[in-house]
Each structure stands twice: as C-alpha cells, then as structure tokens.
Amino acid sequence: MVKHVLDIDPEKCNACMRCVFACSLARSGVIDERQAMITIVVEKGVVVDIAVCRHCDPAPCVNVCEFDALHVENGRVILDQSKCTTCKACISVCPFGAIRESYGGELVKCDLCGGDPACVRVCPTGAIRYLPAHLVKMRRMGGATRTVYEYLEIIGRG
Amino acid sequence: MKTVIIGGGIGGLYTAYYLVKYGYEPSNIVLVAAEWPPYSKHRLAEILGEKLSIDYAYIGIYNTLLDKGVKILQDVAIKLNTSNKTVVLRRNGEITYDNIVIATGGKPFIPPLKGTELKNVMTFYDLEDLKKLSRIPRTARVAVIGAGLVGLSAATALNKLGVRVTVYELMEDILPGVIDHPLSTKLEKYLVSRGIKIRTRSRVEEIIGGKTAREIKASGRIEPVDIVVFATGVRPNTEMVRGSGIEMLRGAIRIRRNGMTSIDGVYATGDCALSHDLITGKEVYRPLGFIAAHYARIIARNITGTRKETRGIVPTIYENIGGAHIVRVGLSLKEAESLGLSPTIKCEEAPSYASCTVLQDQAPIGYEAIGFSNKIRNKAWQIYYDIHTMFS
Ligand SMILES: Cc1cc2nc3c(=O)[nH]c(=O)nc-3n(C[C@H](O)[C@H](O)[C@H](O)COP(=O)(O)OP(=O)(O)OC[C@H]3O[C@@H](n4cnc5c(N)ncnc54)[C@H](O)[C@@H]3O)c2cc1C
Ligand code: SF4
Ligand code: SF4
Numbered sequence: 001m002v003k004h005v006l007d008i009d010p011e012k013c014n015a016c017m018r019c020v021f022a023c024s025l026a027r028s029g030v031i032d033e034r035q036a037m038i039t040i041v042v043e044k045g046v047v048v049d050i051a052v053c054r055h056c057d058p059a060p061c062v063n064v065c066e067f068d069a070l071h072v073e074n075g076r077v078i079l080d081q082s083k084c085t086t087c088k089a090c091i092s093v094c095p096f097g098a099i100r101e102s103y104g105g106e107l108v109k110c111d112l113c114g115g116d117p118a119c120v121r122v123c124p125t126g127a128i129r130y131l132p133a134h135l136v137k138m139r140r141m142g143g144a145t146r147t148v149y150e151y152l153e154i155i156g157r158g
Numbered sequence: 159m160k161t162v163i164i165g166g167g168i169g170g171l172y173t174a175y176y177l178v179k180y181g182y183e184p185s186n187i188v189l190v191a192a193e194w195p196p197y198s199k200h201r202l203a204e205i206l207g208e209k210l211s212i213d214y215a216y217i218g219i220y221n222t223l224l225d226k227g228v229k230i231l232q233d234v235a236i237k238l239n240t241s242n243k244t245v246v247l248r249r250n251g252e253i254t255y256d257n258i259v260i261a262t263g264g265k266p267f268i269p270p271l272k273g274t275e276l277k278n279v280m281t282f283y284d285l286e287d288l289k290k291l292s293r294i295p296r297t298a299r300v301a302v303i304g305a306g307l308v309g310l311s312a313a314t315a316l317n318k319l320g321v322r323v324t325v326y327e328l329m330e331d332i333l334p335g336v337i338d339h340p341l342s343t344k345l346e347k348y349l350v351s352r353g354i355k356i357r358t359r360s361r362v363e364e365i366i367g368g369k370t371a372r373e374i375k376a377s378g379r380i381e382p383v384d385i386v387v388f389a390t391g392v393r394p395n396t397e398m399v400r401g402s403g404i405e406m407l408r409g410a411i412r413i414r415r416n417g418m419t420s421i422d423g424v425y426a427t428g429d430c431a432l433s434h435d436l437i438t439g440k441e442v443y444r445p446l447g448f449i450a451a452h453y454a455r456i457i458a459r460n461i462t463g464t465r466k467e468t469r470g471i472v473p474t475i476y477e478n479i480g481g482a483h484i485v486r487v488g489l490s491l492k493e494a495e496s497l498g499l500s501p502t503i504k505c506e507e508a509p510s511y512a513s514c515t516v517l518q519d520q521a522p523i524g525y526e527a528i529g530f531s532n533k534i535r536n537k538a539w540q541i542y543y544d545i546h547t548m549f550s
Binding site: 041043044048049060064066067068081082083085086087088089091092093094095096097101103104105106 | 168172175176179198200201203204205208210214215217218219222446447448449451452454455474475476477478485486487509510530531532535536538539542543
C-alpha cells in the first residue's frame with residue numbers, strides 16, 4: 001500500500017476540538033486532552049498550527065532517540081512505551097511539536113490509528129486529511145530553507 | 159565470552175538491551191544491580207507533581223531481557239581487579255568476566271555545610287527521595303538548593319502540590335549553563351508568577367536546627383524551613399574501580415570513542431564516566447540519560463564485533479518546567495565559553511516565545527528557547543542538523 005500520512009491545513013481549522021477528543025478516545029477510551037496525540041495551537045485567538053506527527057521520512061525523532069524507542073513500521077513512526085525513558089530528546093528536535101507528555105512522563109505520539117485515523121474521520125472542515133505521502137507537501141516547512149529529508153541525508157542514520 | 163555489567167540504571171540496562179539486539183547470547187550477560195527493577199529518573203518530578211504511583215518510573219524492557227535469559231544479580235560490586243579480570247560482589251563473591259561495563263552512575267553532591275546531616279535534609283535523586291517527598295504535608299515550607307534542571311523540576315512539582323517552595327541559587331541566573339541570561343530571566347519571572355520564591359546570587363551557608371532542620375541561612379539571611387532539598391549536582395560514583403588502574407579525570411572514568419576505558423575489555427558509560435562533545439571534541443562530564451544510552455549502544459556494537467566510534471554528543475534537551483517549555487540543542491553560551499570557545503549570542507523575543515542562537519565564527523553551535531511555537535521547533539532541529547553538518 002502507498003504510504004499515507006496526515007495532511008495538515010491549519011487555515012481550515014476552526015478549533016472545534018473534535019479531532020483532539022476523538023484521538024484521546026481512540027487511544028485511551030476517555031475524553032482527556034492530555035491523552036490526545038494532537039494539539040491545536042492557538043495564538044491570539046487564531047489557529048496557527050495543528051501539532052501532530054507527520055511521520056517524517058527519515059524522522060529526526062527516530063534519529064535522535066538513543067533508547068531505540070522510536071522506529072519505523074510500514075512507513076509509520078511508532079513509539080514503543082516499553083523502551084522510552086522520557087529523556088525528551090525527541091521533543092527537542094521534532095519540527096512539528098508532535099510528541100507530548102501525558103501522565104507521569106509517559107510520552108504519546110500519533111501512530112495513525114493503524115491506518116484509519118480517528119481525527120480524520122471526525123474533522124468537519126478538511127483541516128486534517130489522510131493522503132498518500134507523495135501528495136502531501138508538508139516536507140517544506142515554514143521559514144525553513146531545507147526539507148527534513150535533505151537534512152537527514154546529511155546526517156545519515158544510526 | 160561473558161560480559162558483566164555493573165549497574166542496573168539506564169546505562170547498564172540499555173547496554174544489556176543493545177547487546178541482545180546485536181546478537182550477543184543473553185545467557186552470557188550478567189547484570190549486577192544494586193537497585194532493581196530499573197527505573198527512569200526522568201519521570202520522578204512528574205510522578206511527584208501528579209501524585210502518581212511509582213510504577214510509572216519503571217522501564218518496561220527489563221522483563222524482555224529477563225525472558226531472553228539475561229542473568230540479573232541483585233548485588234553490589236565492591237572491587238574491580240583488572241589484572242585477573244574479576245570483580246568482587248558483596249553477596250555473591252568474586253566473579254570473572256571477559257568484558258565488563260561499568261555503569262555505576264552518579265551520586266548527588268551535597269556541599270560540605272553545617273547542618274546537612276539533619277533530619278529533613280535530603281536530595282532529589284532516586285525512588286527513596288521521591289517516596290519521602292510524596293509524603294510531606296502540604297503546609298511544609300521547602301527550600302530547594304540549586305536551580306538546575308533537577309532543582310527546578312522538583313520545585314515546580316512541589317509547587318503543583320500546593321507546597322511553599324523557595325529556590326536558592328548561587329549564580330546570578332536560574333538554569334545556569336543550560337540556558338543563558340535573557341531566557342533565564344523570563345523563566346524566573348514566570349516561575350515567580352506561579353508562586354515559587356526564587357533567590358538568585360544566594361549562597362546557602364548553613365542549615366540550622368536541633369535534630370530536624372528548622373532554618374536555612376543563605377547569604378546572611380535566615381529563613382524558616384521544614385524540608386531542605388539539595389539539587390546541587392551529581393558526581394561520578396566510581397568507588398568500585400578505585401585502585402583498578404583505570405584512568406580517571408576529575409573523579410570520572412575516562413573513555414575512548416568506542417566506550418572503552420584505558421584498560422582493554424573494560425568499558426564505562428553514564429554518570430560515572432566522561433563523554434565527548436561533538437562540537438569541540440573535548441571530554442566533558444554531562445550526567446544525562448541519553449548520553450548513557452548513546453555509549454551503551456556504542457559499547458554493545460564493539461563487544462559484538464562491529465567497530466564503532468562516536469563522533470560525540472550534541473546535547474538535545476527539552477524540559478517542561480511548571481508549564482514553561484524549555485528547548486536547548488547544542489551548546490549554551492556559558493557552556494561554550496567553559497569549553498574554551500569565544501561565542502556570541504543573538505536573541506529574539508516574540509509574544510509566544512523567546513530564543514537565542516549561540517554562534518562561533520558566524521556558525522550556529524547552539525540554540526535555546528522558551529515557549530511553544532513553530533518558530534522554535536523549526537529552528538531547533540535545523541540548528542541540530544547544521545551542527546552535525548559542520549562538525550562531523
Ligand atoms: C530528577 C532527575 C531528572 C533527570 N531528568 C533527565 C532527563 O529528562 N533527561 C536526561 O537525559 N537525563 C535526565 N537525568 C539524568 C539521568 O537520570 C542520568 O544521567 C542517568 O540516570 C544516568 O544513567 P546511569 O546508568 O549512568 O546511572 P543511574 O541511572 O544512576 O544508574 C546507576 C545504577 O547503578 C547502581 N550501582 C551503583 N554502584 C553500584 C555497584 N557498585 N554495584 C551494583 N550496582 C551499582 C545504582 O544503584 C544505580 O541503580 C535526570 C536526573 C535526575 C536525578
Ligand atoms: S520528528 Fe515529530 S513529526 Fe517527525 S516523525 Fe518524529 S514525531 Fe513525527
Ligand atoms: S523521550 Fe523516549 S522516545 Fe523520546 S528520545 Fe527519549 S527515550 Fe526516545
């Protein structure tokens with residue numbers, strides 16, 4: 001199957017929070033923002049970002065994790081709780097603010113719900129869509145001169 | 159071939175993990191651990207502040223290692239004898255090794271002051287400390303000595319519980335060495351607004367009391383106190399290698415770029431050892447968890463026959479200090495200066511964040527920020543990779 005990722009368009013987001021609640025519900029069975037893997041970032045009343053994992057390829061977080069707690073599985077960047085020590089190095093280099101601390105220092109990040117993301121199902125405006133990766137232009141980031149991919153080519157992996 | 163690992167903290171645990179991952183026979187690994195099961199210190203403050211069970215601190219992979227057949231000895235190593243490749247354990251006596259990995263971690267440093275032996279004077283370092291602090295009454299007045307990452311994490315966790323906290327810091331700024339002046343000032347204002355008292359440029363001189371601490375004297379001023387928490391740094395814990403002939407520097411074990419000490423077959427990682435800074439190539443003492451794991455992986459590679467050397471570490475730090483997001487990659491101005499560079503700093507401020515780039519000869523060697531913004535994140539990872547491109 002073609003690799004699919006989330007396509008994010010903050011301009012379409014009206015901060016209804018459905019994706020946040022659906023995400024938390026899918027992950028933990030309860031509605032609790034702190035357990036959601038997606039954050040709506042609002043500055044001065046304006047949605048400036050939807051912080052969620054873009055499953056970068058190759059991914060800065062996977063590259064930086066010294067504990068082998070992040071790995072790629074079918075094109076998805078997966079966090080393995082049993083290996084994570086909450087050193088938070090990955091948070092410092094994630095370009096998308098996509099790794100969050102939940103209770104007791106447990107980290108959460110999007111795993112694309114195994115291929116049927118709950119957030120996409122509930123988003124009424126199309127601000128979050130699930131599309132083939134090659135169609136998603138998110139590789140080019142605001143203000144950045146190079147893409148994640150180019151940077152990772154330079155540093156190489158593990 | 160038998161590999162003995164001393165210490166069941168992050169360094170020791172992940173050495174065992176990577177050895178198994180790279181194909182080393184698990185039953186040939188002996189992990190000697192004074193504390194078991196292994197846990198992460200990185201979660202102590204969160205557990206304290208959210209009144210959670212200490213079960214949150216344990217690191218899950220130890221079960222997998224046990225299932226695979228790694229041998230665990232709950233014991234304390236007392237003496238290393240490199241000439242006949244043995245190590246003496248307190249209960250199990252002498253055992254032999256082909257390779258040994260020293261991962262004995264650190265111990266909290268308490269400055270030699272009057273009154274530090276009093277009851278209610280403690281550190282914030284391990285599970286015992288966490289248990290003690292979890293039990294203190296809400297009405298307690300706590301003095302935290304040291305405004306580094308550990309001190310401020312403890313202070314904000316206690317503040318969250320409604321405890322009255324005062325932080326004493328010898329230096330002019332909080333988080334000295336981690337972030338620089340313009341940002342520390344912002345963080346300090348924020349923490350004060352959350353109800354934490356902060357006394358910078360304040361030298362703690364004495365803890366006063368009968369059996370229990372009652373007052374604290376700092377820069378001549380005496381204030382009442384119920385609990386004193388020292389967060390004044392970590393020193394290498396290297397008693398068991400004393401007299402073994404291993405090369406040391408300022409109390410820490412020196413290691414080569416493959417993780418091996420000056421003696422073949424003896425490796426070291428974590429808070430007991432030095433590490434290499436990527437930018438300057440210098441040996442540094444940085445007691446950080448991801449550095450322990452970095453060398454654990456390198457050591458496991460070398461023991462399993464793949465020659466591998468580290469290019470060195472670029473610090474990657476994130477901390478949520480009472481709601482303030484702190485990011486730091488590469489060197490801070492102060493750390494760069496202490497490593498012999500002559501850096502400059504360029505800072506910018508916006509409503510949602512403030513950040514500084516540390517430069518050496520126009521090239522970025524570090525980035526530090528406070529806030530939660532796309533701008534910070536884009537810059538942090540870019541500079542992280544720029545540093546790698548420039549220096550390796
Ligand atoms: C409150 C706090 C928060 C922190 N937060 C972070 C963070 O967010 N990110 C980060 O990267 N780092 C963080 N650190 C630092 C990090 O915890 C340490 O760098 C890391 O634990 C070092 O691992 P280690 O294996 O070298 O030592 P340790 O984890 O201390 O493990 C050493 C182990 O060896 C055992 N031992 C010692 N001597 C012997 C002996 N002779 N025989 C047998 N066993 C022995 C000890 O009992 C201990 O269990 C934090 C530290 C503290 C205190
Ligand atoms: S760096 Fe961030 S956005 Fe990219 S894969 Fe990792 S968590 Fe996802
Ligand atoms: S916080 Fe966890 S996942 Fe992130 S780098 Fe550290 S160990 Fe890896």
